[in-house]
Amino acid sequence: MTQPTQPTPQDSDLPLDMIIFGGVGDLAMRKLLPALYMAYLHGNLPSATRILSTGRQDYDRQAYLDHVETNSRGFIAEANFNAKTWDGFLQLLEYVKLDVQAAPAFDALAQASRDGAQRVFYLSTAPSLFTTICEKLAAAGLVDARARVVLEKPLGQDLASAVEINEAVGAHFAESQIYRIDHYLGKETVQNLMVLRFGNSILEPLWRAPNISSVQITVAEEVGVGSRAGFYDGTGAMRDMVQNHLLQLLCIVAMEPPTSLAPDAVRDEKLKVLHSLRRMGLADIARDTVRGQYKHGASGNQEVPGYLEEKNVPAGSKTETFVALRAYVDTWRWSKVPFYLRTGKRMTRQSSKIVIEFANPPFPLFPGSQEGVANRLVIELQPEEAIKLQIMAKQPGSGMEMQQVALNLDLQSAFQQRRAEAYERLLIDVVRGRLTHFMRRDELEAAWAWADPIIEGWKTLDEKPHGYAAGSWGPAESFALLARDGFSWVE
Known part of the structure; x- marks a missing residue:
């Protein structure tokens, strides 16, 4: 050998x-x-x-x-x-x-x-x-x-x-x-998240509990399985998207500042996050995860078949095309802060975003105006690349009524330089020997160690995925997952 x-x-x-x-x-x-x-x-x-x-x-x-x-x-x-x-x-x-x-x-x-x-x-x-x-x-x-x-x-x-x-x-x-390779790590906005977090002193003191009340990570796809059905049915959304793409995004949001930008310094901190993810038992899996499977519906103004009607999908397949779950990172920084992950095919539109929701002020100085609103940092990865800070401002006119407004940084218009696509950037990194944006062996194995019990738990529970219409935002149960904590998905 x-x-x-x-x-x-x-x-x-x-x-x-x-x-x-x-x-x-x-x-x-x-x-x-x-x-x-x-x-x-x-x-x-x-x-x-x-x-x-x-x-x-x-x-x-x-x-x-x-x-x-x-x-x-x-x-x-x-x-x-x-x-x-x-x-x-x-x-x-x-x-x-x-x-x-x-x-x-x-x-x-x-x-x-x-x-x-x-x-x-x-x-x-x-x-x-x-x-x-x-x-x-x-x-x-x-x-x-x-x-x-x-x-x-x-x-x-x-x-x-x-x-x-x-x-x-x-x-x-x-x-x-x-x-x-994980092409999500080659996206400009994902790499910019490191700069956003560690290059701006205004954010770092707030980037922790109890200042942050929740984190959402969504990767929604408008397309169905198409010609990949033969592969996809043996894989499902958990293996195809959550175990790699979404967990990598979670790591960048939750990691501690690395000692340098050297590849192993960055990946060491991501590994610590994966080790800190709370493991789920069977009761946790039943309560904190939602599996879905798209049905017949409309997408892009056209009728589209349900998953079970796609070519090469076995009759009665229980493979999930949608996953939503609540996870916790058990560290001082993130104590009791829920991380909501969501991904699915045949959803309303293509959308990948990270939403950092900040806690409301401890005292409601403006009664009646706080309910249902929050300060949020919205990091849009695709199809647009933008960073939006949603804050409260006074509505014009008499009184002190508030309204949510956004400070919007459009990254495509803010910089004159060309923005390389993810695969181009990562291939150049390979040629130049840059390992920072690639997964290390122990990272990969730690991610599987967290995901495996969830997949096995689903087999034990042996429940059919919840149906959702193609062209929707997923099954109703995923909205209930957040609603019981007082949150809602940011579309």
């Missing part, structure tokens, strides 16, 4: 071989190649870069370029498309026919990759193939001290499978060579 070695600092003059496993697939076409094109357009790739895409299809190079032209070019915004630059980008692309499971060795790939190149392996495949790919890469002599490997989610179905994947990849790559 090849043992991992500690990577050496990257020489910026080294040629780069970006090797994409699953290079013909949907993720490569929609996200990875457009992101790499944007990085190339703006001069953020080494001058001697090649992109080697692997796949089982019997393509020659021209057939692969035709596939890219048909399936990837449309995901580049017209404002960013330049025909000459696109032609230059296509010159970087090579295709290597490779069936990971069938090929006894990676000889063809070893011949295609350049000696002495900085190799980045992007594993855009099923996690079940990660072990085989890493073993064959090592056997072919393609893994050296400079090599890096990017792992797409989902990283396992539970803690045991995540540990197995980590062990298999870690047998050939040092932890500092492994980039577990």
Whole structure:
């Protein structure tokens, strides 16, 4: 077995071989190649870069370029498309026919990759193939001290499978060579949350109990499962979204100030949050979690089928397409502050946001005007990127009636610089060896250790998910979850 070695600092003059496993697939076409094109357009790739895409299809190079032209070019915004630059980008692309499971060795790939190149392996495949790919890469002599490997989610179905994947990849790559990607951590507003928290003295003294009364994190999707039904039915919203995206957002909101911006300093603090998440017993799961499944309804002014009517969904499936839950971080900073997490498919609209709700003043100086309102910091992640501080102001006219108004920072208009998409930013981080916005092994395993008992508890309770109409904000039970604490979802 090849043992991992500690990577050496990257020489910026080294040629780069970006090797994409699953290079013909949907993720490569929609996200990875457009992101790499944007990085190339703006001069953020080494001058001697090649992109080697692997796949089982019997393509020659021209057939692969035709596939890219048909399936990837449309995901580049017209404002960013330049025909000459696109032609230059296509010159970087090579295709290597490779069936990971069938090929006894990676000889063809070893011949295609350049000696002495900085190799980045992007594993855009099923996690079940990660072990085989890493073993064959090592056997072919393609893994050296400079090599890096990017792992797409989902990283396992539970803690045991995540540990197995980590062990298999870690047998050939040092932890500092492994980039577990979560594209939410590449969003500008998510990264800006660190600056918002730790770069502004006005907020830090308030960022704790009892000044904060609750935290909401919502990741709502307008789309259904579509062509992913075969994968999704064995996964569900808890594994697909909560265990990774939402918990990572929770960590950034709840973490203590790191000692520096060094990758391990930041990730150490996130790990402490995951260890501080209160574990749920069966009674907690029954009371504090809501599972939902979308039914027939309307989305985007069109009728859409319910989940059980989607192609490749088994009859009577109990897979959840919606999760809402109440969690607690058991630290002094967050004592008794509820964190409400919510995610779902076929909801009213696409919306990802974090809502920090501050406690009301201890004495109601303006009777009758305080009820039902609060100061809130709303951090919108998508589709818009904005930060809004909702405060109370006097209504014009006689008397002292109050009204909630928002101080709005539109990040897109506040800065003239171009805002890179999440995958572009994270791929550049990989090339430059920046690990801060990638999950460390112990983070991943701690997240699974918290999520697993909830998933197992649902199996024990054996209840059907609550139905909700497509195009709605989810089942009524999710609103009741907050209402009993005196809160409501911020839409």
